[in-house]
Amino acid sequence: MDRFLSNTINRVDKKGRVSIPANFRTVLAGQSSIHIILSVDHPVAEAGGADFMEANLRRLSAMDPFSEEYEMWSFCLLGDADEIKVDTEGRIILTDHLRAHTGIEDEVAFVGRGHFFQLWEPKRFNLYREAAREKVRLMRRSLSSLGDSTSQSNSPASQAQPASSRAGASANLQMGNKEQDT
């Protein structure tokens, strides 16, 4: 298990602690803290281990340091970021501005996104999920009307290759910027 998958809803206790789902913890492989940034697009926080942070910084370093783009990105990526300790039970304490940004109160939806995961307020998560599913439905429909190779009206799966070909496969599995595999 080497990427964040699936979603779980966990409770926040009186002290503000939440358990990171066990399968996410195994991906984090015992790191004692996680890095969190706030999404600019949605009321959601995005988190991952050290490699997640590094990937973000690497993206930043590819920009012109005097551009406005750089200014804004670095502001959000660094200024609005957090490094949160994971306690001995695998829990984290949410910061105030994380709660404010996400609307999280007493429950958190942990949503795996590959090389990072998201923290949603559960109701918002469900809304967004519905919207995402609808969008995918529409996108696929318009795709198949183009005569997209083999794609018949199935799931994304309908396109999958026979099991072989795994050699090059893992190369770009991860999104955008990724560095560690395994």
Added chain:
Amino acid sequence: MDRFLSNTINRVDKKGRVSIPANFRTVLAGQSSIHIILSVDHPVAEAGGADFMEANLRRLSAMDPFSEEYEMWSFCLLGDADEIKVDTEGRIILTDHLRAHTGIEDEVAFVGRGHFFQLWEPKRFNLYREAAREKVRLMRRSLSSLGDSTSQSNSPASQAQPASSRAGASANLQMGNKEQDT
């Protein structure tokens, strides 16, 4: 045997476990977990081994990582997916959101689809199957009216189903995209 074929209905026990059909297990070749995604069109889950997951992700990696398209697909393919452990007896435990999406309660229809297989709630599976047959019948009819006027139903599959009477059936092709979840 390297493809998932045919279909089987197995029971879910009190603890929520259900056996993966033995012939499917041989295709999985001893992998200790399976990957599952939820169909966006139907109340069905689609599952396979590691190669199934990789094939899906490969599809993702062809997209622009900053596009909305990518965002939506990856959300569904990763955030709404599951990696489920297979126990020593070859059983899995269905997650809550999988049950919510499929409507599965105490029985599961495993349906082979080649390089992956589906999990259906048996009644819905039957309805869908009816609807699918009807569609095929209609499509064939309109096709054959283009030229081959004589071709009448003699497919090996044409069984004793009174073709009509299932008027409502095709409507059900879409059923369930309004699943009520938690």
Added chain:
DNA sequence: TGGGGTATCATGGGAAAATATGGTCGTCAA
């Protein structure tokens, strides 16, 4: 070819391990 024995399979249940969650008690700093 028939019959008995054997392997495989779906299913069930008990017990141990893991997990999510709750609470207590010091410590350190404001």
Added chain:
DNA sequence: TTGACGACCATATTTTCCCATGATACCCCA
């Protein structure tokens, strides 16, 4: 001193492992 936080402990629930059973399919040999 108070309040936040970390380490530590407690517990209910869930998951996993192990063993058992009835049923069926399969095979071998007389």
